[in-house]
Amino acid sequence: MRNRFRLTVQLLFTIVTNGYMYGFLNGKIYRGGLKYACVPGLSCYSCPGAVASCPIGALQALLNQRGFQVPFAALGFFFVFGSMLGRFVCGWLCPFGLVQDLLHKIPLFKKEKRLPGHRILKYGKYVTLALLVCVGSMFLFGGFAKVPAFCKYLCPSGTLLGAFPLLGTNEALRNQAGGLFLWKLGVLLGIVLLSVKVFRPFCQYLCPLGAIYGWFNHFSLVQIHWEQERCVSCGACERACPVGLSLHEISRSPECIRCGKCADACPQKCLHFTGRTGYKSTESQSS
Amino acid sequence: MSFWKNRNARAWIWGVLAGITFLVIGAVQGQFSVIWQKAVMICLECIGIG
Numbered sequence: 001m002r003n004r005f006r007l008t009v010q011l012l013f014t015i016v017t018n019g020y021m022y023g024f025l026n027g028k029i030y031r032g033g034l035k036y037a038c039v040p041g042l043s044c045y046s047c048p049g050a051v052a053s054c055p056i057g058a059l060q061a062l063l064n065q066r067g068f069q070v071p072f073a074a075l076g077f078f079f080v081f082g083s084m085l086g087r088f089v090c091g092w093l094c095p096f097g098l099v100q101d102l103l104h105k106i107p108l109f110k111k112e113k114r115l116p117g118h119r120i121l122k123y124g125k126y127v128t129l130a131l132l133v134c135v136g137s138m139f140l141f142g143g144f145a146k147v148p149a150f151c152k153y154l155c156p157s158g159t160l161l162g163a164f165p166l167l168g169t170n171e172a173l174r175n176q177a178g179g180l181f182l183w184k185l186g187v188l189l190g191i192v193l194l195s196v197k198v199f200r201p202f203c204q205y206l207c208p209l210g211a212i213y214g215w216f217n218h219f220s221l222v223q224i225h226w227e228q229e230r231c232v233s234c235g236a237c238e239r240a241c242p243v244g245l246s247l248h249e250i251s252r253s254p255e256c257i258r259c260g261k262c263a264d265a266c267p268q269k270c271l272h273f274t275g276r277t278g279y280k281s282t283e284s285q286s287s
Numbered sequence: 288m289s290f291w292k293n294r295n296a297r298a299w300i301w302g303v304l305a306g307i308t309f310l311v312i313g314a315v316q317g318q319f320s321v322i323w324q325k326a327v328m329i330c331l332e333c334i335g336i337g
Binding site: 029030031033035036038044045046050052053054057058061062065069071072073074075076077078079080081082083084142147148151152155158159162163166167173176177178180181182183184185216218219220221 | 298299300301302303305306307308309310311312313314316318319320321322323324325326327328329330332333334335336337
């Protein structure tokens with residue numbers, strides 16, 4: 001039930017934040033005032049339908065400026081969204097997360113929660129954040145200009161939501177596509193194929209936005225609260241968790257995307273979404 | 288003990304306040320214009336051309 005509700009929220013949010021139909025029809029992008037703001041999820045601002053900016057793109061745009069300036073505006077969006085929602089953004093509001101969720105529903109291959117070597121590979125997203133988003137954007141140059149390295153070399157959302165609609169409708173752009181486009185196409189295809197077998201491989205191993213929001217999972221407003229006194233330790237939540245977390249890791253772990261499948265699976269209904277205020281009062285009562 | 292738990296429970300408020308402060312500083316420094324200028328042009332790097 002909640003899973004269907006989550007899918008509805010994901011679809012609605014994707015449509016609302018990428019709903020500029022004129023852009024899709026004419027191969028142009030929205031140029032209005034809403035693009036001063038960022039959406040919470042990974043959503044390419046070069047998508048013809050995008051009505052707001054990508055937070056990782058915004059961070060890189062600020063780091064790409066001449067000299068160095070602390071990217072306060074991007075940090076501001078991260079802190080506001082992260083402090084309120086944590087990785088709930090990944091589970092419920094990210095368009096590329098929705099794409100991976102849908103791919104994982106395709107009845108092909110034996111489904112896996114994680115890749116082999118997960119314990120090491122999960123740090124890949126922090127490496128992406130540090131090397132491609134931060135260091136790469138500050139020190140990598142193409143000609144005389146700094147390069148948004150993550151967008152240029154890795155971001156599959158840009159290829160899927162930006163390149164395909166734009167190249168499909170704009171012949172001039174199509175004629176310029178070369179080796180870099182083929183590289184990005186290869187990255188996208190790899191992630192698409194992997195998503196059919198493994199649950200959200202990009203989110204688990206490569207997404208810099210997930211790395212940022214994961215840090216906020218410890219103290220964000222939205223949490224999944226566990227009522228320990230009602231728990232019978234049946235393990236249903238751990239079996240249902242799509243990223244293979246243990247009961248004690250659910251909600252607080254940087255890997256938890258707050259999809260709510262654990263709460264749905266619990267026969268005792270001792271896991272449920274809550275704000276921190278509710279969490280505090282329950283914990284105070286139990287202590 | 289509950290003091291620390293309660294303090295932790297309110298941490299998200301400090302996070303939101305810090306975020307709003309960052310947004311204001313970013314606005315004063317004109318960073319939103321930088322984001323807007325990047326976002327309203329087709330990002331050639333994003334689509335694998337630039």
